[in-house]
Amino acid sequence: MIRLQNVCLNYDGGPNILDNIDLALDEGSFHFLTGPSGAGKTSLLKLIFLAHRPSAGQLDLFGQNVTKLTRAQLAMMRRQIGVVFQDFRLIDHLSVYQNVTLPLRIAGKREAAYRDNVIELLRWVGLGHQMDTKPETLSGGEKQRAAIARA
Numbered sequence: 001m002i003r004l005q006n007v008c009l010n011y012d013g014g015p016n017i018l019d020n021i022d023l024a025l026d027e028g029s030f031h032f033l034t035g036p037s038g039a040g041k042t043s044l045l046k047l048i049f050l051a052h053r054p055s056a057g058q059l060d061l062f063g064q065n066v067t068k069l070t071r072a073q074l075a076m077m078r079r080q081i082g083v084v085f086q087d088f089r090l091i092d093h094l095s096v097y098q099n100v101t102l103p104l105r106i107a108g109k110r111e112a113a114y115r116d117n118v119i120e121l122l123r124w125v126g127l128g129h130q131m132d133t134k135p136e137t138l139s140g141g142e143k144q145r146a147a148i149a150r151a
Contacts, residue, residue, distance in 0.1 A: 001027050002048055007057035009043055016055070017043045049083050050074055079107060082151030088143045090135040090150075096122065097131040100150045118149075125149050 002025040009018040018040050025031060033041050046052045047059060050066065053074075059066050066077060090099045100122065104114050122128045125145040135143055 001025070001060070001063065003058075003060040004047070004054075005058045005060075007047065007054045007059055009040075009047060009052060010055045018047070021057070049081050050078050079103070084144070084147045084151050088135075088147040090143055090146060092134060092136050095132050095134060096127055096138070096146050099135065099146055100131075103150065121149050 002023070004021050004023040007018060007021040007023075008016045010016045021044065033044065035041050043052070047054060048061070050061075053059075054067055057067075061077065062080065064077070066074065069077065091102070094102065097118065101111070101114065101118055104118075105111075119128065119131065122131050125148060127142060127145055127149065130138065130142065135146065138146065
């Protein structure tokens with residue numbers, strides 16, 4: 001569940017980019033966010049995946065008011081959120097497998113605990129045969145699937 005109540009966002013005390021946003025998204029639901037350039041779509045998404053904190057209002061994720069969390073608690077919460085960026089943000093010198101497992105390694109997970117699951121996931125998204133491939137050789141669709149697997 002994602003809930004925003006009277007959420008505002010501004011940068012460095014400037015004018016509000018988002019002003020009194022109320023939004024509730026149920027777990028498992030599917031939504032589109034559309035609007036003209038400059039309408040605040042990216043800013044709203046950055047709030048939801050915790051790249052920004054609201055300037056005012058309340059943001060609840062996973063049943064927690066994240067506006068009250070410490071930096072350390074926010075960092076832990078971010079680990080529960082997967083994001084696929086428009087440019088995919090794959091690291092060129094790492095293989096597909098290494099890109100997908102990077103968040104797990106950063107979190108201190110042991111490879112033995114996730115290797116089989118990641119290999120199965122790569123097969124599921126159609127990249128099992130390319131897990132040792134570098135991103136520069138992948139098509140746009142393959143890069144997108146690698147980013148989805150990483151998320």
